[in-house]
Amino acid sequence: MERVGFIGLGNMGRPMAANIRRRQFPMTVFDLAPGPVAALTELGAESAPDAGAVARASDVVITMLPGPREVSSTVLGPVLDNAKPGALVLDMSTVDPETTDALAKACAERGLGFVDAPVGRLAAHAERGESLFMVGGSDADVARARPLLEAMGSTIHHCGGPGAGTRTKLVNNYLAILLCQMNAEALSLATAFGLDLSKTLEVLHGTTATNGQLLVNWPNKVLKGDVQPGFAIDLAHKDLSLILGAANAARVPLPMAAAGREAFTAARARGMGGQDFSSMLDAQCAAAGV
Numbered sequence: 001m002e003r004v005g006f007i008g009l010g011n012m013g014r015p016m017a018a019n020i021r022r023r024q025f026p027m028t029v030f031d032l033a034p035g036p037v038a039a040l041t042e043l044g045a046e047s048a049p050d051a052g053a054v055a056r057a058s059d060v061v062i063t064m065l066p067g068p069r070e071v072s073s074t075v076l077g078p079v080l081d082n083a084k085p086g087a088l089v090l091d092m093s094t095v096d097p098e099t100t101d102a103l104a105k106a107c108a109e110r111g112l113g114f115v116d117a118p119v120g121r122l123a124a125h126a127e128r129g130e131s132l133f134m135v136g137g138s139d140a141d142v143a144r145a146r147p148l149l150e151a152m153g154s155t156i157h158h159c160g161g162p163g164a165g166t167r168t169k170l171v172n173n174y175l176a177i178l179l180c181q182m183n184a185e186a187l188s189l190a191t192a193f194g195l196d197l198s199k200t201l202e203v204l205h206g207t208t209a210t211n212g213q214l215l216v217n218w219p220n221k222v223l224k225g226d227v228q229p230g231f232a233i234d235l236a237h238k239d240l241s242l243i244l245g246a247a248n249a250a251r252v253p254l255p256m257a258a259a260g261r262e263a264f265t266a267a268r269a270r271g272m273g274g275q276d277f278s279s280m281l282d283a284q285c286a287a288a289g290v
């Protein structure tokens, strides 16, 4: 069995790493926060003092970090400087195409494998090993990553060569995050009208207006007043920024993305950045005074 290194044990990384460990892969982990590291060592993983030590111990190094800054400073330094010959780097974070392309190039120059496999669906799916992966990489590298992806998720889409996973993920998140904001706007209108939100949701679920977040997050989180992330408003704001940057480079106008990001900027200004993105209803209601 390959030795797995896992860097970034947050809302997504912790359950993903735990699901790999439950398949008995030997594992070394690192995170800046001690709590999630302890959760993995309880499952038999080893704790490393830094990312370089993870790389020295591992055949496959997985990163699940917040964004481009953390991924670049971790991989294009400690990980590549300490990687075993022939190691595979598997970045599962949501980053921009420029970052992924730089990682792929740096790995290729050192004779290392590289796969980008950002993650679809929510933290609850990651807990159950039901994530969806959008995968970019050579056939050989993806085949090598597959047993680990199968341990963490239930749906694997090989989208193309290196970088195709990241690009697909940005397309996905453009829709997913704007749907979240549209849901919040529509249901804030329902709130202002004095409608019963449960009844309104029941109606929406039976029409073409329904969507995955209305079906999952609204009954399970929003109506229960649960704002624990999940997927934090800060990360949604980060993704809309990545999407706008990548779309600008591709000369694709995305006016809705620009407007949507402003709503997330306003929610962060209200101190809501750490809350789940489904709680955008609260920001929307506050803006409307209802």
Ligand code: NAD
Binding pocket: 007, 008, 009, 010, 011, 012, 013, 030, 031, 032, 033, 036, 064, 065, 066, 067, 070, 074, 092, 093, 094, 095, 118, 119, 120, 121, 122, 123, 230, 231, 232, 235, 239
């Ligand atoms: P998170 O903020 O919960 O976790 C990030 C973890 O990385 C934290 O534990 C933090 O301590 C650690 N970390 C930060 N910088 C580090 C560093 N330099 N070295 C080591 N550890 C470091 O984020 P998350 O929700 O787990 O998301 C991780 C990635 O997955 C992001 O790119 C996010 O956009 C993406 N994503 C999230 C979801 C979701 O529903 N939460 C779904 C799909 C994709």
